[in-house]
Amino acid sequence: NKSQAWSALFSEPMSDLVKRYTASVDFDKRLWDADIRGSLAHADMLAAQSIISAEDHASIQRGMAQIREEIESGRFEWKLDLEDVHLNIEARLTELVGLAGKRLHTGRSRNDQVATDVRLWLRGEIDVLVGLLTELQKVLVRQAERHADVILPGFTHLQVAQPVSFGHHMLAYVEMFARDAERLLDARKRVNRLPLGAAALAGTSYPLDRERVARTLGMEGVAQNSLDAVSDRDFAIEFSAAASLIMVHISRLSEELILWMSQAFGFIALPDRFCTGSSIMPQKKNPDVPELARGKSGRVVGHLIGLITLMKGQPLAYNKDNQEDKEPLFDTVDTLNDTLRIFADMMDGLTVKADAMERAALKGYATATDLADYLVKKGLPFRDAHEVVAHAVKTAQAQGVDLSALSLDALRQFDQRIENDVYEVLSLQGSLNARNVLGGTAPAQVREQVKRHLVRLGG
Numbered sequence: 001n002k003s004q005a006w007s008a009l010f011s012e013p014m015s016d017l018v019k020r021y022t023a024s025v026d027f028d029k030r031l032w033d034a035d036i037r038g039s040l041a042h043a044d045m046l047a048a049q050s051i052i053s054a055e056d057h058a059s060i061q062r063g064m065a066q067i068r069e070e071i072e073s074g075r076f077e078w079k080l081d082l083e084d085v086h087l088n089i090e091a092r093l094t095e096l097v098g099l100a101g102k103r104l105h106t107g108r109s110r111n112d113q114v115a116t117d118v119r120l121w122l123r124g125e126i127d128v129l130v131g132l133l134t135e136l137q138k139v140l141v142r143q144a145e146r147h148a149d150v151i152l153p154g155f156t157h158l159q160v161a162q163p164v165s166f167g168h169h170m171l172a173y174v175e176m177f178a179r180d181a182e183r184l185l186d187a188r189k190r191v192n193r194l195p196l197g198a199a200a201l202a203g204t205s206y207p208l209d210r211e212r213v214a215r216t217l218g219m220e221g222v223a224q225n226s227l228d229a230v231s232d233r234d235f236a237i238e239f240s241a242a243a244s245l246i247m248v249h250i251s252r253l254s255e256e257l258i259l260w261m262s263q264a265f266g267f268i269a270l271p272d273r274f275c276t277g278s279s280i281m282p283q284k285k286n287p288d289v290p291e292l293a294r295g296k297s298g299r300v301v302g303h304l305i306g307l308i309t310l311m312k313g314q315p316l317a318y319n320k321d322n323q324e325d326k327e328p329l330f331d332t333v334d335t336l337n338d339t340l341r342i343f344a345d346m347m348d349g350l351t352v353k354a355d356a357m358e359r360a361a362l363k364g365y366a367t368a369t370d371l372a373d374y375l376v377k378k379g380l381p382f383r384d385a386h387e388v389v390a391h392a393v394k395t396a397q398a399q400g401v402d403l404s405a406l407s408l409d410a411l412r413q414f415d416q417r418i419e420n421d422v423y424e425v426l427s428l429q430g431s432l433n434a435r436n437v438l439g440g441t442a443p444a445q446v447r448e449q450v451k452r453h454l455v456r457l458g459g
């Protein structure tokens with residue numbers, strides 16, 4: 001018990017303030033399940049290597065089963081005096097099973113223990129997050145399928161550029177979230193390696209079978225250098241970078257939802273359950289959820305910066321600085337978890353206002369490129385066609401009409417090659433259908449992509 005001092009070496013106890021400052025149990029108790037699984041794998045190996053007896057091994061198993069039960073039922077008493085999750089569980093084990101509990105820590109340090117716990121925990125969270133990304137992608141693919149033929153203005157510089165399919169637009173986000181899932185799974189390979197056996201920093205003099213522990217824990221490999229194993233948190237930083245990109249993608253989508261829901265666009269409606277009203281303005285319905293998600297992306301990116309900065313000045317090997325890895329990591333996982341769940345539900349309930357999108361697409365000469373391409377196909381060099389169409393747009397603008405509203409005679413003033421078939425080219429639908437190239441916005445391409453994604457995502 002640390003209410004007095006750490007060991008015989010210490011001549012005075014910590015003040016309450018310093019105790020609170022150095023303790024991590026309030027947040028790292030969340031690692032309890034990983035801590036118990038890691039300890040059981042370690043004990044199993046110690047017994048197999050005859051470092052502890054079969055009886056001690058059995059006592060440790062029995063004690064841990066009871067501790068698990070106590071924690072799950074909320075009866076476990078977490079003590080600040082015992083600093084962290086590791087010492088809390090070990091102390092309780094010793095209370096329950098005596099000397100066997102004191103033998104568990106043979107050939108182990110909290111330094112390799114905590115690195116193992118965080119990795120085990122994060123591996124499980126990555127699997128959950130990849131599942132949530134899959135769900136969100138499925139929702140977006142279904143929206144794309146439903147709205148492959150809905151046309152909205154595509155923007156560059158937020159100025160009307162060319163018409164695109166709303167389905168195509170949704171599938172752009174599917175690509176982003178697919179890469180995000182890939183990134184998480186790639187980081188997982190490096191998360192899923194075993195530090196145990198590195199002990200405090202130099203390895204241990206006991207004949208540990210580290211490969212056996214790795215197998216028991218389902219880890220893909222054993223950390224090959226003890227100093228590196230206990231000290232680097234690059235795996236957490238990598239995860240955090242992947243998490244930041246997910247939130248950046250969520251934030252871009254949020255920004256679009258917010259714009260699209262504004263009166264100036266009027267492209268979509270979000271289900272009421274994702275909006276809030278105003279306490280003063282009776283007419284208001286605000287897109288709070290996407291706004292918050294856009295805000296929370298800042299917090300996750302902030303955690304990445306926190307973690308990477310935490311690492312940069314640390315000499316080898318373990319330093320207490322690393323205790324600061326947990327809160328940002330936990331908060332990143334929690335934020336992602338909530339956000340992805342909410343977005344899958346919200347995007348599923350999205351109302352698409354096809355008429356408003358189409359009206360907007362008719363406003364900014366979105367098919368001007370199509371007219372230029374038309375002239376190129378009739379033999380004009382593209383640069384000349386570009387100039388001819390600029391004149392046509394200028395004229396149409398002066399009259400306040402779309403290119404397709406100009407008469408054939410008027411259009412032929414700009415170039416004699418223009419014929420009656422130009423009107424198909426100038427239509428939004430014609431423009432979309434023309435972009436029937438792999439990765440293009442033609443509804444036929446969108447439907448092909450939808451098929452591919454459904455196979456990839458398993459329905």
Ligand code: ARG
Nearest residue numbers: 024084110111114320322323
């Ligand atoms: N609570 C510590 C952490 O989170 C565990 C390792 C502490 N090791 C030590 N020698 N102080 O990093």
